[in-house]
Amino acid sequence: MVSTVGDDGCARVPVSGRILESALLLRLLRLEHHLPEVRSRLTSFLRAQDPGHDEAGQLDSAILSWLFPDRKTIDPADVERASATGISGFVTDRRRHFARALAVIFGAASQPCARPVPRPSPRPAG
Structure with a gap:
């Protein structure tokens, strides 16, 4: 799964790396305390998102x-x-x-x- 995270922090999986999939991956990596560089990219990508209300x-x-x-x-x-x-x-x-x-x-x-x-x-x- 980690290999699907692009340089821009978007998890590119079969559903095109939407917020849900990227967030789930970030949550998993946070809980496991793994791969800080990937967590950082995911965080940057997700913080840039504004899905509206x-x-x-x-x-x-x-x-x-x-x-x-x-x-x-x-x-x-x-x-x-x-x-x-x-x-x-x-x-x-x-x-x-x-x-x-x-x-x-x-x-x-x-x-x-x-x-x-x-x-x-x-x-x-x-």
């Missing part, structure tokens, strides 16, 4: 605020609510859980889910 950029803005405490902090619950828009309950729940999982990964929340995820009932033996 419209619906499309809200999750990226939240990720950046969770990575860099000097940016305006965004409440994970606000991101969950904003992510809970969709055409079906499945899409809505999936987006909400994804936003919550990212908040946990980036250290902005301590619970993996706001409510337990239902599990299928075991089939009776026999």
Whole structure:
């Protein structure tokens, strides 16, 4: 993965090195205390990003605020609510859980889910 980080600090992976992928790589490298030169390039790239605060950029803005405490902090619950828009309950729940999982990964929340995820009932033996 580290080899995908270009000189400009952008992680060039199959999805063209968007904010999410670069931020996840930076978070991993920070937690592992590895490769300070790569962390520096990732940090420079991410600090230069301004995804805006419209619906499309809200999750990226939240990720950046969770990575860099000097940016305006965004409440994970606000991101969950904003992510809970969709055409079906499945899409809505999936987006909400994804936003919550990212908040946990980036250290902005301590619970993996706001409510337990239902599990299928075991089939009776026999």
